Amino acid sequence: MKRNWSKPRGKSQMKKIRSNDEDPEEAKLSQLLFHKSKNMSEKLKSQDVESSELDLKPAWVDDDDQNQVASNPLFKGKSQYADKLKQKFETMMGTPSWAKIKPKTGDEDEFSNRVGHLESRKKLQAGTGLKAKILEIKPAQDANADTKNEGRNITCVEFHPKLSVTLVGGSAGVVSLLSLSGHENKKLHSFSLKKWEIQTARFTPSGTHAFITSSGRHRQYCYYDLVKAVPEMIDLPNIVNKANNFELSRDGKYIAICGGFDEVLILSATSKELIRRLKNNSNIVSICFSDSSEQLYCYGAQGEVTMWDLYTFRSYRKFYDQGCVNGSIITASPCGRLLALGSGEGIVNVYKTSELKESTTYNPEPFHVVSSLCTKITGLQFNASTEILGIISNVLPSAAKLVHIPSYKIFQNYPTQGKDIGILNCIGFSPNSGYMGVGNDKGHALLYRLRHYTNY
Structure with a gap:
């Protein structure tokens, strides 16, 4: 639930954003935050487009789901029922880590036995690990x-x-x-x-x-x-x-x-x-x-x-x-x-x-x-x-x-x-x-x- 907050300090003021009109203060802050580049939401959408271009196919088909669809009068078709389940699951739990498709880089680093943690390849090759006693x-x-x-x-x-x-x-x-x-x-x-x-x-x-x-x-x-x-x-x-x-x-x-x-x-x-x-x-x-x-x-x-x-x-x-x-x-x-x-x-x-x-x-x-x-x-x-x-x-x-x-x-x-x-x-x-x-x-x-x- 939303509650009232006090007015922000400084020149900028928080305002309600109209659906078709961009608030100038919002645009100003967005430019400051993201270095006058495109809106962060556009960048996030671009990542979604890349993932959607992948040819994703189901690993298996569950016969029980099809039988449940056929016996359930609330859903007319398989796609509507599946979309409803997917929407409900993602709202509550999000996408599980095991279901996320990660691009293969081909250069997976191994855990460093010398330091005890994962280091970048550049640092391992250069041998510039952090030295003890004195910190720069x-x-x-x-x-x-x-x-x-x-x-x-x-x-x-x-x-x-x-x-x-x-x-x-x-x-x-x-x-x-x-x-x-x-x-x-x-x-x-x-x-x-x-x-x-x-x-x-x-x-x-x-x-x-x-x-x-x-x-x-x-x-x-x-x-x-x-x-x-x-x-x-x-x-x-x-x-x-x-x-x-x-x-x-x-x-x-x-x-x-x-x-x-x-x-x-x-x-x-x-x-x-x-x-x-x-x-x-x-x-x-x-x-x-x-x-x-x-x-x-x-x-x-x-x-x-x-x-x-x-x-x-x-x-x-x-x-x-x-x-x-x-x-x-x-x-x-x-x-x-x-x-x-x-x-x-x-x-x-x-x-x-x-x-x-x-x-x-x-x-x-x-x-x-x-x-x-x-x-x-x-x-x-x-x-x-x-x-x-x-x-x-x-x-x-x-x-x-x-x-x-x-x-x-x-x-x-x-x-x-x-x-x-x-x-x-x-x-x-x-x-x-x-x-x-x-x-x-x-x-x-x-x-x-x-x-x-x-x-x-």
């Missing part, structure tokens, strides 16, 4: 230098998956969309959500929309259309009072919501409808999807991890995080090989997902233990190539560490010794790891350039 990092202009009105606490710094754009949100309920040029970061658009303290923001894989949630007791979340610059308020299911944990699957198919109790709701990201309720044994403090979006990991308050299969919606593995007294946060690597768990004791245990699937013990040994912080872990993030693991704690100022993978050595030059960067609330990396962003308690979305990576 340079402070850049704050991502929100052109706004500074998101609130004292910057709680999310989310990078756009395809464009040099970042979304910054904070305790004042203001969300800003900013372009990143490396030298000067300009505001593209900004809007305010009344009585909201922004907690999380997640871009869809296409980059045309973003999901935004609040840390307060709001039974809604914001669905933001970047092209039209229109935020839409959507109600949560009645059984959820607030979204303590809100995650979007990497393929953009599922939304997982947990209110801090022992149940997770799985919603369709397209239809926004409830698909399944997953019952956990203990209260959940953190959730994350696997790299393939086929599994969901739930981290319990006492350190128990439940692994769910999203095809069958059944738990297939449970284990206890070794040495954990109070669970805090969980995250999975983009390569799919590692699972990192941070606890209230300042310990980060890293597990190999392959060993978790093969092992049957309730107390598996972690692959590596990182104990560089002594306070509660509140932020964990892998970079895109799984060469860096960012760890932060919002208990003490400058409580942050960057871990090199696979050596698991701490980079010595971050944070800079003797420099106070405030209490950190969030950490994130751009799609190609060219930038790292952290939000602190001084209203700054700190931005850093990682020189080892040449692209945004």
Whole structure:
């Protein structure tokens, strides 16, 4: 359901779009976002045309379907019945990953044993893997230098998956969309959500929309259309009072919501409808999807991890995080090989997902233990190539560490010794790891350039 929102800040205003008349503010924002190129929707349509040109034939014909059509008076023909079923399935579930046809490239890379993750062929040939101990990092202009009105606490710094754009949100309920040029970061658009303290923001894989949630007791979340610059308020299911944990699957198919109790709701990201309720044994403090979006990991308050299969919606593995007294946060690597768990004791245990699937013990040994912080872990993030693991704690100022993978050595030059960067609330990396962003308690979305990576 739609709800009223406050007027956006700045010159741009959100207006209702007439069916046959393009809003000039919408066109302006669209040009800024997509570099004055054709509309993003046209690009997405072009991808659909390419897939439609393929000669797709059914793998088999089910006689039961034909018999059901013949006996069902509601459908006059086979095509009408099949289209109805297909439409209903795709509305609820989307296209399953096994049914997607991917073009063959002929140059499939193998997993690198040297680093422990999937690298590009160019990097493997050049032998320019990230070195340990010292990280080539340079402070850049704050991502929100052109706004500074998101609130004292910057709680999310989310990078756009395809464009040099970042979304910054904070305790004042203001969300800003900013372009990143490396030298000067300009505001593209900004809007305010009344009585909201922004907690999380997640871009869809296409980059045309973003999901935004609040840390307060709001039974809604914001669905933001970047092209039209229109935020839409959507109600949560009645059984959820607030979204303590809100995650979007990497393929953009599922939304997982947990209110801090022992149940997770799985919603369709397209239809926004409830698909399944997953019952956990203990209260959940953190959730994350696997790299393939086929599994969901739930981290319990006492350190128990439940692994769910999203095809069958059944738990297939449970284990206890070794040495954990109070669970805090969980995250999975983009390569799919590692699972990192941070606890209230300042310990980060890293597990190999392959060993978790093969092992049957309730107390598996972690692959590596990182104990560089002594306070509660509140932020964990892998970079895109799984060469860096960012760890932060919002208990003490400058409580942050960057871990090199696979050596698991701490980079010595971050944070800079003797420099106070405030209490950190969030950490994130751009799609190609060219930038790292952290939000602190001084209203700054700190931005850093990682020189080892040449692209945004």
